[in-house]
Amino acid sequence: MGIGNRKLISILFTCIGRRVSLLNSFRRAARKLKVNASFFGTDTTALSSALQLCDKRFLVKPITHAGYIKQLLTIVKTNRVKLLVPTVDLDLKLLAQNKPKFAAMGCCVLVSTPEVVDICQDKRKTYSFLIKNGFDTPVTMSIRAALSKKKLNWPCFLKPWDGYASRGNAAVNNRKELLFFAGRIPNCIVQEFIKGTEHTCDVYVDFSLKVRCVVPRKRIEVRAGEVSKSQVVKHPAIMREAARLVEKLGAGPGVITLQLFLTGDDKVKFIEINPRFGGGVPLSIKAGANFPKWILQELLASKVNIRFDGFKDNLIMLRYDGEVWIENFKSKENKR
Ligand SMILES: Nc1ncnc2c1ncn2[C@@H]1O[C@H](COP(=O)(O)OP(=O)(O)O)[C@@H](O)[C@H]1O
Ligand SMILES: [Mg+2]
Structure with a gap:
């Protein structure tokens, strides 16, 4: 099949950062399928390894900026992006909430529903979901619930319910350590140590x-x-x-x-x-x-x-x- 007959599609990775390997695997897949694809990326800085390897690079506002989604929608519209691939947790919620707006432009966003x-x-909600549906998971509770227990099995594992990339994690061996770290880890929950x-x-x-x-x-x-x-x-x-x-x-x-x-x-x-x-x-x-x-x-x-x-x-x-x-x-x- 000649190049002229190949389908042309554009794919956009958001917050592409260092996802060079993922980008390359999409390129390889497109080549194998004889799909003529362009790969675009967004980041907040040009000093981003995977962004540099994209066919088009878009510098965007930080996710916390009110205009973030509008910027993405404009990129998608002007470049006829058919697929949007998020790569980090940060923009998932916004993308999920705005998925219909992207769909209206013919762009499929690889994201779950806002509820999911x-x-x-939220690791507290993850815990409730797992327990409700009969999946095995470490017992999880609030600091207050842990402290009110007469007996706790040590060590316990502390982490923020909204954490990522292992930030603010600590294994504690007694009540004193628990109190110390609970005061320092924002949004801290207590988990059975596995x-x-x-x-x-x-x-x-x-x-x-x-x-x-x-x-x-x-x-x-x-x-x-x-x-x-x-x-x-x-x-x-x-x-x-x-x-x-x-x-x-x-x-x-x-x-x-x-x-x-x-x-x-x-x-x-x-x-x-x-x-x-x-x-x-x-x-x-x-x-x-x-x-x-x-x-x-x-x-x-x-x-x-x-x-x-x-x-x-x-x-x-x-x-x-x-x-x-x-x-x-x-x-x-x-x-x-
Ligand atoms: N209950 C636990 N017992 C022992 N280790 C844990 C427990 N929960 C998390 N960890 C360790 O901490 C790491 C980060 O925890 P995780 O729940 O994946 O949060 P996040 O990746 O969002 O920071 C895990 O990869 C695991 O090594
Ligand atoms: Mg993790």
Whole structure:
């Protein structure tokens, strides 16, 4: 098929930051499918590695700015963007609330409903959802509830209910430590401390919100809240529970990232749901769960062939830092 016959579509990644590997996997998928695709990105600074590798770069206001969504809508409209892919938690709620406005412009936003995003971004609500639906998860309570208990099992794990990237986390061994950290961690909750092997699941949800594939991967090493060494583990119970969870939640479309502990007695205890591509997703893609390809195929309404366990077991990913070079960079934003 010649270039002239190829379909031309534009895809926009928001807050693209350092997602070079994810961007490249979409490029590869498009090439394989003979789809003529352009890849755009947004960031608040030009000094963003993945942004530099985009076909078009858009500098936007911070997410907290009132004009953020308006800016995105303008970019989508002027550039006829067909797919918008969020990459961080920060703009999920806004994108979810404004999804119909993007849809009206013919742009599909890979985000869950505002209700689902809300459950995922408040760890107290995540806990209630998990308990209500019969999923195993560490017992979670407020500081006040913890302090009013005659007996608590130590250590306890403290974290903010609206936290991310492992910020403000602490394991405490007694009431004194609990009081000390509770005063320093904003929006702090108390959780049963779980001993076990930490896993992440990349769950693919198709455009009709059906779970089609679950890739569990063991977190071997983490740097700054993101996995740096990881291994695919085809664990049937994890896959089954993860699929049930995401279907119950009604999350998607796109990739939903779950975090859980597998305990010594083989229990699957969920701790977090991130309704977006996780940082370690390149491992699942390399193992054969070609999410970018499936997403592009669904977007173009072509036939998609997905097997629930159609990926390589045991594959290991070891990450390292790469470089992107900018020559003759002149910008006001870089002046001190
Ligand atoms: N109940 C717990 N017991 C032991 N470790 C935990 C517990 N909850 C979280 N952790 C550890 O803290 C990390 C961050 O917690 P998480 O709930 O994923 O919050 P976030 O990623 O939003 O900061 C996890 O990856 C895990 O290593
Ligand atoms: Mg987490």
